[in-house]
Amino acid sequence: MNVHTMTAPADERYEPPRPFAEQANVSDPGIYEEFEDEWPDCWERAAALLDWHREHDRVLDDANAPFYEWFPGGELNAAYNCVDRHIEAGRKTQAALKWEGKRRETRTYTYQDLYGEVNEAAAALRDLGVEEGDVVTIYLPMIPELPITMLACARIGAPHSAVFAGFSADALATRMESADSEYLITCDGYYRRGNAFNQKSKADNALMALDREVTTVVVDRLGPDLDHGLDAGQYDYGELLFAHAGATVDPVPREAGDMLFLMYTSGTTGEPKGITHSTGGYLSYAAWTSRAVLDLEPEDTYWCSADIGWITGHSYTVYGPLALGTTTLLYEGTPDYPDRSRLWEIVERNAVDVFYTAPTAIRAFMKWGEEYPDGHDLSSLRLLGTVGEPINPRAWNWYREHIGGGDCPVVDTWWQTETGGMMVTTLPGVSSMKPGSAGPPLPGIGARVVGEDGSPVDPGETGYLVVDRPWPGMFRSLYGDDERYRDEYWEPFSEGDDWVYFSGDGAKVDEDGYITVLGRVDDVINVSGHRLGTMEIESAIVDIEGVAEAAVVGGDHERDGTAVHAYVSTDHSHEPSEALRERIVASVEEAIGPFARPEAVVFTPELPKTRSGKIMRRLLENIANQEPLGDTSTLRNPEVVGEIEATDDEL
Numbered sequence: 001m002n003v004h005t006m007t008a009p010a011d012e013r014y015e016p017p018r019p020f021a022e023q024a025n026v027s028d029p030g031i032y033e034e035f036e037d038e039w040p041d042c043w044e045r046a047a048a049l050l051d052w053h054r055e056h057d058r059v060l061d062d063a064n065a066p067f068y069e070w071f072p073g074g075e076l077n078a079a080y081n082c083v084d085r086h087i088e089a090g091r092k093t094q095a096a097l098k099w100e101g102k103r104r105e106t107r108t109y110t111y112q113d114l115y116g117e118v119n120e121a122a123a124a125l126r127d128l129g130v131e132e133g134d135v136v137t138i139y140l141p142m143i144p145e146l147p148i149t150m151l152a153c154a155r156i157g158a159p160h161s162a163v164f165a166g167f168s169a170d171a172l173a174t175r176m177e178s179a180d181s182e183y184l185i186t187c188d189g190y191y192r193r194g195n196a197f198n199q200k201s202k203a204d205n206a207l208m209a210l211d212r213e214v215t216t217v218v219v220d221r222l223g224p225d226l227d228h229g230l231d232a233g234q235y236d237y238g239e240l241l242f243a244h245a246g247a248t249v250d251p252v253p254r255e256a257g258d259m260l261f262l263m264y265t266s267g268t269t270g271e272p273k274g275i276t277h278s279t280g281g282y283l284s285y286a287a288w289t290s291r292a293v294l295d296l297e298p299e300d301t302y303w304c305s306a307d308i309g310w311i312t313g314h315s316y317t318v319y320g321p322l323a324l325g326t327t328t329l330l331y332e333g334t335p336d337y338p339d340r341s342r343l344w345e346i347v348e349r350n351a352v353d354v355f356y357t358a359p360t361a362i363r364a365f366m367k368w369g370e371e372y373p374d375g376h377d378l379s380s381l382r383l384l385g386t387v388g389e390p391i392n393p394r395a396w397n398w399y400r401e402h403i404g405g406g407d408c409p410v411v412d413t414w415w416q417t418e419t420g421g422m423m424v425t426t427l428p429g430v431s432s433m434k435p436g437s438a439g440p441p442l443p444g445i446g447a448r449v450v451g452e453d454g455s456p457v458d459p460g461e462t463g464y465l466v467v468d469r470p471w472p473g474m475f476r477s478l479y480g481d482d483e484r485y486r487d488e489y490w491e492p493f494s495e496g497d498d499w500v501y502f503s504g505d506g507a508k509v510d511e512d513g514y515i516t517v518l519g520r521v522d523d524v525i526n527v528s529g530h531r532l533g534t535m536e537i538e539s540a541i542v543d544i545e546g547v548a549e550a551a552v553v554g555g556d557h558e559r560d561g562t563a564v565h566a567y568v569s570t571d572h573s574h575e576p577s578e579a580l581r582e583r584i585v586a587s588v589e590e591a592i593g594p595f596a597r598p599e600a601v602v603f604t605p606e607l608p609k610t611r612s613g614k615i616m617r618r619l620l621e622n623i624a625n626q627e628p629l630g631d632t633s634t635l636r637n638p639e640v641v642g643e644i645e646a647t648d649d650e651l
């Protein structure tokens with residue numbers, strides 16, 4: 001386990017600022033007890049935030065645990081809940097989406113505009129043959145067409161599988177193959193630091209690798225800046241909309257348990273996992289947490305800086321905020337282009353009320369200095385949030401002070417792709433905040449820190465973060481792999497009929513029940529908010545001619561939290577070389593994407609192994625982080641440690 005979180009002085013805590021608490025959606029501390037007393041019926045409150053086509057018969061059916069059914073009997077449509085009903089409520093001229101493009105273009109979609117385009121896109125997809133239950137892959141950068149096509153899929157009951165635009169062609173092909181997806185929505189390209197970048201050629205390469213017919217829709221993002229041709233089976237998005245101008249499609253009622261979407265994430269094997277989320281439970285939970293934790297109101301302008309290609313953007317840029325009828329902001333660019341004031345200029349100009357970002361970004365802002373936020377009027381902000389990695393108290397305090405002006409609560413929210421929504425965090429109008437600690441489990445959530453034997457650890461001790469009760473936002477399974485779902489997530493800590501979900505994270509808990517998440521205890525690393533499986537990276541490296549073995553670990557990185565460090569041994573006929581190092585980096589970029597690029601490649605004659613032949617990743621992690629090595633007596637080849645350390649020092 002990577003335990004590098006600095007702990008805050010034990011007495012450092014902040015109370016919710018009174019003006020915030022007075023207006024907060026949730027301000028009664030009694031909510032924790034109410035949820036305990038009423039559980040599972042407390043979750044009626046989440047379901048009640050949505051409009052149902054048919055009311056559910058029960059809140060929870062656990063007969064087939066750990067395959068839980070939330071709100072069985074209920075039927076609803078997610079797009080109807082995120083769009084139509086706000087128009088019916090008289091808010092058609094309110095902005096639903098505000099987009100800030102990389103070249104300072106802006107676009108605003110009112111709820112009426114969103115309704116129009118979602119319907120046209122839904123009609124077009126249907127005409128292309130998409131039927132209820134077909135998986136549509138969406139491979140788009142942060143442009144409005146990404147949430148719009150997600151909602152269009154939801155409208156016709158076709159689960160979407162969004163693949164982050166930075167993934168490589170190979171990674172896209174693997175995900176499409178695994179999801180049996182015959183439809184792809186992509187674009188010609190996008191701007192990266194002012195240059196046109198070709199996305200379609202990546203998509204085309206992925207399509208060539210697949211041996212099935214794929215119908216493809218291409219959004220024209222770059223206009224004349226990039227000329228792209230359309231092959232057979234490829235359609236221009238703009239032309240499709242034009243051909244379906246004014247069309248409407250009735251939202252398809254979906255059963256609560258029907259799949260709304262799939263999202264691939266990394267696990268402990270080389271195979272990415274398709275996390276499947278339900279329509280009723282997921283959407284209720286995204287809406288509920290957006291209301292209780294992000295404190296969202298329809299009047300708010302809200303900005304989550306995460307890419308929609310990951311779970312944070314799904315739950316907290318698209319589904320949660322739109323279900324509540326909020327104005328949600330989308331930003332296409334990076335925080336430092338064209339300059340380091342870009343985000344703060346956007347906050348000021350749009351009078352953003354609530355801002356949600358990642359610790360990596362906050363550490364970068366801190367490094368650049370306070371003059372950038374200080375130069376802008378950020379007084380519209382009421383609440384700040386973070387997600388994705390542990391946040392150290394210094395960064396937390398800086399965020400509160402320099403972005404929040406000292407009077408915004410900061411919510412440090414722990415959750416995962418699998419959990420669908422936030423699980424451990426303070427309620428901003430209720431709980432005191434402790435920098436460096438995410439907080440107590442949310443009302444009704446059974447998050448606990450336990451030892452190997454499953455019993456709770458004492459305050460201050462380190463253990464495993466588990467969840468001992470189901471919750472509405474939970475994933476339903478892994479696409480096509482119920483067995484792996486059971487084995488990886490439920491086997492480790494469940495006993496008999498007491499089903500316990502294992503998160504893969506290590507954590508500790510204090511006397512007040514506040515949980516500090518320490519990081520992954522499995523072979524998953526978190527690089528600037530991107531979750532990567534070390535095995536996926538290793539398999540890209542061992543594919544290269546000349547490489548005998550590879551082990552990938554996370555090394556500390558000042559800004560990104562963690563960086564990819566690869567330890568590689570060559571086979572008998574190859575010597576380490578600069579050319580080989582370059583091939584290794586290129587191969588990882590090709591297999592996954594540039595965001596998984598190893599920061600360090602260390603050649604070593606052998607990898608440290610236990611007597612039973614297992615690579616000792618922990619030891620390499622300690623070397624990467626220049627930490628004491630602990631007990632190396634179980635090593636078969638202790639002499640390699642000195643050799644690796646010597647090479648590492650040269651980096």
Ligand code: WTA
Binds near residue numbers: 416417418518519531
């Ligand atoms: C980590 C992102 C500490 C954790 C929503 C988890 C965090 C993984 C926090 C999930 C936090 C997320 N404090 N660590 N507030 N939030 N994590 O699936 O290791 O991309 O298991 O979901 O991020 O990453 P994922």
